[in-house]
Amino acid sequence: MIDIIHATKEFKLKKDGKKFPRFFQRKNYKVIKAVDDVSLTLKEGEIFGLLGPNGAGKTTLMKMVCGLIQPTSGKILIDKSSIEKNKSRVGLMLGSTIIYYRLTGYDNLEYFAKLYGVRDIEGRIAELSNFLGLDGFLNEYVEIYSEGMKTKLALARALIHDPDILLLDEPTLGLDPKISSQMREKVMELKGRGKTILLTTHYMDEAEFLCDRVGFLSNGSLIRVDSPVNLKKSIDKENATLSEVFIELTGENL
C-alpha cells in the first residue's frame, strides 16, 4: 500500500549545526542523512511502528510519507502513485500540533473538514467527538484544554476526513497513563476499521501492544523490520524486551 523506495533525506548543516536551504549553501557545510536509504512496504490494514532514539529519523520519514518534505533521493508511493495525488487519503497527527489554540475545538474540526471536502461535517464531528470522548469540550477554546484533550483533538483532526492511512507521531507522548491507555485503545479500534497506521513511539510496551510489525531506525537507517515477537526471539536472551533487542542490534539505547 505504501512503498518507501530507497528514501534518503539529507540536510546541509552550518558549522553551528543549524539547517539552511540549499540555495544558501556555503562551501564549508556538512551533510547529515536524517533518513538514509530506507526501503519499506506498509501493508494495508497493518500498524507499523517506527522505533528509535531521538534524532533517528522517525519524524523526518513520517513527514516524507505525508508529503510535507520531499526525499533528497528515492521515492514514496501510495498504491503505486505519488503522495500528491493521494493527499486526501492520509491523516497526519504530529503530537498535539496542527490545531489552533485560539479557536474552539469545533471550529478546528470544521475548518479541516471543509478543506478535505467532508460532506456531512456536523455528523462527522459528532461521530469523532463520541469516539474520542470530546463531548462537552468542543465549544471551548482549545487553549483551555488539558494536554490529553489537545492530543485527542489532534487525532480527531487527523481523522476528520476518514483517511485510509494514518500517520501518528508520538501519539501518547507526555500523556498520563490513563489517557495513553485510552489512545492505544482508539488506535486499535482504528485498525479494526481497516486503517493502515504508521506510528512512531519511544514506548516499547506501546509498540508491542499496538504494532503488527516494527522497524528499528538508527542514525537514519532502517536496521531491522519484523514483528515484535520475532524480534524478541532474534536475540539470544530469554524474555528479551524490544529495548534489549534494539540495544543488541544497534549498540544504542532507546
Next chain:
Amino acid sequence: MNFNHIYAIAKKQIKLDLRFKYGYFFDALIVPLRWFVMFAIIYGGFFSEGADTLGMVERENFIQFLLLGSLAYSYFASGFSLFHSKFVQEKYWKTIQGILIAPFNKMDFILGMGLSELLRHVIITPFFLIILYALSPASLNSILLIIITILLMYFGVLGISLLQGVVYLINEDVLPLFSYLFWTWGIFSCFYYPIEALPAVFNPLVELNPIYHGLVIVREVWIYGTVSNFLYHLEFVLSFAIIAPLVSIFIFNKVITKYGITGY
C-alpha cells in the same frame, strides 16, 4: 477554484483575527490615516504658500488625491504583509503543516486569506468614499471602477505576499529584503505624490509599476471623471493581478516541499 475552501479559509482566519479584535480594528483605522495626515499637512502648507499645482495635484483636489492614495495604500500594505504575518503565527503555532498537507489549491488559499483581510477595510473604505463623495461627487460607475481597480491591485499584491510568505518559511534571513522591496515599491507607486514629484530619472521605474497604473485609473476617474489611456493602464493592472498570484503559487509549491520549513 473551490468556494467551500475559500469560505473555510476566510472564516477561520477572521475568527483568529477577531480573537483580539480591538487591536485589530484600531490598527485597521490608523494605518491609512497616518500617512494621509502627514501629507495633508505638507500639501496644505505647500498650497497656502501660493503654489498652484504639482502634477495633477491642485489646491482644489489634494485631499481627494491623498484620500484615494491612502485607500489604495491601506490595501497594498495589508496585502503585502498578509502571508508573512500569518505564516509567522502558523509557523510558531505549529499549524502550518495543516495547510501544507491539505489537498486544496493554493489559489483558494490566496483568495480565502485575501477575503479575510478585507474585513480590515470595511470601516475605512466606506468612510473614505463618503468623504470623497462629499468633496466631489462621482458616478456609481466611477466608484465601482475604483473599487474593482483597487481589488485587482490587492490581488496582485497578495501574490507577491505569498512569495514573501514562503521565503519566510524556508529562510527568515531573506525577509529584510522584502521590507526593502516594500519600501522601494511604495516610493515608486506614488501613493501620496504625483510622478512629477520624483526625479525624471526614476520615471521608467514608475511606468513599469502596475500599482502606479492602478493609482492613475483610480485618481483620474474620480477627479476628472475619465481616464486617459485607460486600456494602457488597465493592461498593467490586469496582467499583474493574473500573473503575480500564478507565479507565486508555482514557486510556493516547488520551493516548500523541496526546502521544507526551517527555524522552528
